[in-house]
Amino acid sequence: MTEDTAPETEGEAAGLRDRLVRAGVELVDTEGAQALSLREIARRAGVSHGAPRRHFPTHLDLLSAIAREGFRELGARVAGVPETEPRARVEALARVYLDFAATRGGMYELMFRHDLLESGRLGLRDTSLPLFAHFAELLVRARPDGTADPATAAGALWANLHGIAQLSRWGSLRLATGTDDVAPLLAAVLDAHLGPARDGR
Structure with a gap:
């Protein structure tokens, strides 16, 4: 079972969401808004590039959370x-x-x-x-x-x-x-x- 298909507890899901948003905040502060790709946010959060989609259906959803x-x-x-x-x-x-x-x-x-x-x-x-x-x-x-x-x-x-x-x-x-x-x-x-x-x- 891969990271993107393994079931998560509610706490784990919330923790990953927070981690992705924090990574996005750090990225926008250091590299600017143009750098906020899903792949780079996932990399900085230490997860696979597909992981954000489990918690943010679209790129706009994640950008809005940031x-x-x-x-x-x-x-x-x-x-x-x-x-x-x-x-x-x-x-x-x-x-x-x-x-x-x-x-x-x-x-x-x-x-x-x-x-x-x-x-x-x-x-x-x-x-x-x-x-x-x-x-x-x-x-x-x-x-x-x-x-x-x-x-x-x-x-x-x-x-x-x-x-x-x-x-x-x-x-x-x-x-x-x-x-x-x-x-x-x-x-x-x-x-x-x-x-x-x-x-x-």
Whole structure:
């Protein structure tokens, strides 16, 4: 009986799933999202190249499981931002987002791959939507005049942050502005969405 046909206990199955996902996370961090082939993930997990199919019916299923780990980490970083006044918290969350994109570039790219998003396998209701809702709620409190449409306001701010993150990763901002420093751009984005900072903020 081969490894791919031997029966597994429930614990063994869960352990292998976790091992495959961990191997994928390590691979995307070291080699980038383009390196996430089933064969290479299986090799790094120490199993046969057919083993992932027993637990992830398609390549997209495994990639989605890996991307969900990225959303979990981003959520943990967001949860670690200290409570403070709304504008400062929005700025802190924006910095967390940009830092994640800069330091976890391969994972960030994977998390927003259109094929994963369109497949429905990412479970956005459990991953990114709670982060988005938190952002929208903060914007209501941070804008001096409030906002009648929090989702649109949060979507516009998110789009700006995502643009900064992507253009920075591609080197386009450095080409256009002559610097890798995103702080002035972030300040301009926050002023555009929240109004100029008051009382030194």
